[in-house]
Amino acid sequence: MVQILAPTEHNIADLARALRAGELVAFPTETVYGLGADATNESAIKKVYSVKGRPSINPLIAHYTSLEEAEKDVIFNDVARALAQAFWPGPMTLVLPRQPYCRIHAAATAGLATVAVRVPAHDIARKFLQAAGVPVVAPSANPSGHLSPVRAEHIARHLGGKISWILQGEQATQGLESTIIDATGALPRILRYGTLTQEMIEEVVKLADAHTTSELPQAPGMLLKHYAPRCPLRLTTDNPQPGEALLAFGAQNIPTGFDLVMNLSTTGDLHEASRNLFDFLHQLEERGVTGIAVMPVPDVGAGKALNDKLRRAAAGSVQ
Ligand code: TXA
Numbered sequence: 484m485v486q487i488l489a490p491t492e493h494n495i496a497d498l499a500r501a502l503r504a505g506e507l508v509a510f511p512t513e514t515v516y517g518l519g520a521d522a523t524n525e526s527a528i529k530k531v532y533s534v535k536g537r538p539s540i541n542p543l544i545a546h547y548t549s550l551e552e553a554e555k556d557v558i559f560n561d562v563a564r565a566l567a568q569a570f571w572p573g574p575m576t577l578v579l580p581r582q583p584y585c586r587i588h589a590a591a592t593a594g595l596a597t598v599a600v601r602v603p604a605h606d607i608a609r610k611f612l613q614a615a616g617v618p619v620v621a622p623s624a625n626p627s628g629h630l631s632p633v634r635a636e637h638i639a640r641h642l643g644g645k646i647s648w649i650l651q652g653e654q655a656t657q658g659l660e661s662t663i664i665d666a667t668g669a670l671p672r673i674l675r676y677g678t679l680t681q682e683m684i685e686e687v688v689k690l691a692d693a694h695t696t697s698e699l700p701q702a703p704g705m706l707l708k709h710y711a712p713r714c715p716l717r718l719t720t721d722n723p724q725p726g727e728a729l730l731a732f733g734a735q736n737i738p739t740g741f742d743l744v745m746n747l748s749t750t751g752d753l754h755e756a757s758r759n760l761f762d763f764l765h766q767l768e769e770r771g772v773t774g775i776a777v778m779p780v781p782d783v784g785a786g787k788a789l790n791d792k793l794r795r796a797a798a799g800s801v802q
């Protein structure tokens with residue numbers, strides 16, 4: 484049976500010890516909750532894949548307390564360093580080449596020559612990583628193909644029978660997974676959109692142009708069906724169906740005829756909408772609505788990440 488533990492110093496030390504002993508520990512970050520394992524321990528990594536039902540070709544992100552720690556495992560070029568200095572700790576993941584003596588076990592990286600690395604900003608995550616003293620691989624703490632968790636209860640509900648420990652935090656403040664940037668080449672490319680926006684990144688470095696980006700292979704996991712809620716989601720608000728909920732955005736032109744309305748942000752704030760998206764989808768799923776219709780969200784800034792998640796959720800529900 485899973486236990487949700489308060490983030491006291493004592494509990495953090497205990498859970499760090501459990502992690503070093505090869506157990507899995509779910510912990511909060513500012514993006515979504517992660518399912519942590521000692522990145523140097525092959526059997527712990529294999530448990531992550533089996534608990535999530537995750538294909539072994541989909542590599543994990545390694546988490547650190549600092550750029551200096553990450554540098555022990557991957558090679559930073561000047562551009563990657565500039566990004567790390569600008570946005571870490573924070574909701575950004577960099578894909579970089581392995582160091583010759585990289586500590587991350589190959590089982591966590593699908594045998595790739597690169598590792599995705601991140602330094603989260605969340606206070607509890609940082610204390611936990613510090614206490615762990617090893618790099619921690621952590622995918623989002625959800626069954627593969629389901630919504631990412633933004634509250635401890637989401638993990639207890641969907642993985643509760645399969646893991647023993649959850650470190651308790653508040654609701655995730657960002658609410659969407661980190662922005663992933665491939666920084667192996669001369670010009671970095673965004674592989675996955677998050678709340679750290681293209682505009683913010685371009686204030687620091689020049690990116691490969693959007694056209695090239697869209698033609699490139701995405702992060703391996705992006706090929707898979709993702710973020711599907713267990714009820715159909717439509718990206719149009721025409722013809723409300725019985726039992727269907729409306730996911731609204733903004734204060735204007737809210738369509739009528741829906742049984743239930745949840746507004747991602749009445750003020751049209753894309754960051755507020757990002758923070759609410761997965762939480763609202765979890766709630767609607769719990770309430771057993773028969774479907775979800777979604778109002779359009781502007782495709783700028785954090786809206787790009789939001790729309791990406793919505794498209795995937797809609798595609799996932801076709802079958
Ligand atoms: O916000 C986040 O990033 C959360 C928190 C817990 O840190 N983690 C997360 O992990 O979203 P996950 O496993 O759900 O998504 C990781 C993504 C996958 O799409 C994977 O394919 C990609 O990162 N990835 C990992 N290593 C990669 C690599 N070496 N090259 C390209 N993509 C990689």
Ligand code: MG
Binds near residue numbers: 623
């Ligand atoms: Mg995930």
